[in-house]
Amino acid sequence: MILNSFDQFVDSLAKRLTEPLPGRSAQETMAPRPISERRFQEDPNNPARPGGVMVLLYPKNGDIYIPLTKRPVYTGAHSGQVSLPGGKVEQTDRDIVHTALRETQEEIGVANESIEVIGQLSELFIIASNFKVFPTVGVLRSPPNLIPDAREVTRVLTPSIRELRDLSRRSTKTMHFPPYTIESPYFDVEGEVVWGATAMILSELVHVIEEFY
DSSP states (O other): OOOOSHHHHHHHHHHHTTSOOOTHHHHGGGOOBSOOHHHHSOOTTSOOEEEEEEEEEEEETTEEEOOEEEOOOOSSTTTTOEEOSEEEOOTTOSSHHHHHHHHHHHHHOOOGGGOEEEEEOOOEEETTTTEEEEEEEEEOSSOOOOOOOTTTOSEEEOOBHHHHHOGGGEEEEEEEETTEEEEEEEEEETTEEEOHHHHHHHHHHHHHHTTTO
């Protein structure tokens, strides 16, 4: 199907997000190997903390883009990694969508009221930090003025849907987390390695969009 405008794209994606999603089958395309059930299931004796992230889509130069953030180096499971704007649910958040909107404004300066929320992708458990992430899909009708927070973001990346679909921009990297060694698929985005949960969420997005765009 050929879409002639961003509005048509948004309408098609919003409709698709109301239908059953591919979930794990699409996430596994970019999941670290070896793949195990433990990677996808939280420990019932140690419930995962909920978190919300924003998959923010906007048009530019005939393509559709998504902002990603590179975290600073710190003592933690996701130090220096590339992620979607987002974070843990705070007590003041109304719901998981509000978490994603709030974090997006805090991290990259995009005002809540400018984002049109059109649905959600499949939730994803992150074993390294014991988080269960809920991706919200939002859209902007024009390119935003991205203002990264100096404390939380060292760099903003803006891959296009075309780039994420380009198989030549994907590869696999051996990573060592003693005593474990994994082979992780990743997206090469502006010279950065986008892997793990972020890559898995983007993988589902690409799978869904390929059905109509």
